[in-house]
Amino acid sequence: MAKEKEVPVKGQGSTPARFDEQIEHLFEDFLNRRWLRPFSTDWPAWPSKLEAKAPKVNVVDRESEVFVKAELPGFGKDEIEVNVSGNSITVKGSARKEEEKEQENYHQREIVSSYVSRTVPLPCEVDGDNAKASLKDGMLEVTIPKAKSAASKRIKIES
Numbered sequence: 001m002a003k004e005k006e007v008p009v010k011g012q013g014s015t016p017a018r019f020d021e022q023i024e025h026l027f028e029d030f031l032n033r034r035w036l037r038p039f040s041t042d043w044p045a046w047p048s049k050l051e052a053k054a055p056k057v058n059v060v061d062r063e064s065e066v067f068v069k070a071e072l073p074g075f076g077k078d079e080i081e082v083n084v085s086g087n088s089i090t091v092k093g094s095a096r097k098e099e100e101k102e103q104e105n106y107h108q109r110e111i112v113s114s115y116v117s118r119t120v121p122l123p124c125e126v127d128g129d130n131a132k133a134s135l136k137d138g139m140l141e142v143t144i145p146k147a148k149s150a151a152s153k154r155i156k157i158e159s
Contacts, residue, residue, distance in 0.1 A: 053115075053116050054116065054117065054118040055070045055071050055072050055091060055093070055116050055118055056070065056071045057069070057070045057071075057091065057118055057120050058070075059120060059122060059123065061123040061124070064145060064146055065143055065144060065145045065146060066122050066123065066124070066126055066143075066144045066146065067141070067142070067143055067144075068089055068091075068120070068122075068140075068141070068142040068143075068144070069139060069140070069141050069142075070091045070118070070139070070140040070142075071138060071139060071140075072091070072093050072116065072135070072138055072139070072140050073138035074095065074114065074138065075093040075095055075114075075116075075135075075138070076095070076135075077135045079093055079094055079095045080092070080093045080135065080140060081093075081094075082131075082133055082140070082142060084126060084128030084131050084142075084144055085128065086125065086126075087121060087122045087123075087124060087125050087126065088119055088120065088121050088122055089119070089120055089122060089142065089144070090117070090118070090119040090120075091116075091117070091118050091119075091120075091140065092115075092116065092117045093114070093115070093116045093117075094113075094114070094115050094116075095113070095114050095115075096111065096112070096113045096114075097111070097112045097113075098110070098111050098112075099112075122144070124146055124147070125146070125147040125149060126144040126145065126146055126147055127144065127145045127146065127147050127148075128144065130144075130145050131143065131144040131145070
C-alpha cells in the first residue's frame with residue numbers, strides 16, 4: 001500500500017511555509033489594511049457626507065384628494081421645491097449656509113450645504129394645478145385634489 005502524503009495548509013499546522021510565501025503573505029496583509037486607504041469609498045464615514053439624502057414621506061389616499069407629508073428639518077420655504085406631474089410628486093430641498101467667526105487669534109469660516117430629493121408615485125392621477133402646500137416646524141404638507149377621472153365612485157350592486 002502506498003502511503004498518503006500530508007499536504008500543509010497555508011497558515012495552519014506547525015509546518016513552516018517557504019520563505020517567499022511568508023513574505024508574500026506579509027505584503028498582502030499589509031496592503032489590505034484599511035488605514036492605508038483613508039480616502040477610499042468604503043471608508044465608513046465618507047458616503048453619508050457626499051450622497052443626497054431622501055426625506056421621509058407619507059402618502060395618504062383620501063376620498064377626493066391625496067395628502068403628502070414630508071420631513072424637511074432645517075429648510076425654509078424658499079429652499080424647498082415641490083413638483084407634481086401626472087401621478088408622482090417630487091420634493092427637493094437645497095440650502096447653503098455660511099458662518100464666519102473672527103477673533104484676535106483665529107479666523108473661522110464654515111460653509112454647510114445640504115440637498116435632499118425624493119420622487120414618490122401617487123396612487124392615482126391628480127390635479128397638480130390646484131395643489132396646496134404648507135411648511136411648519138420642518139414638516140411639509142401637500143394636499144392635491146384627485147383628477148376628475150381618478151375620483152373613486154361607489155357603485156351600487158343590483159340584484
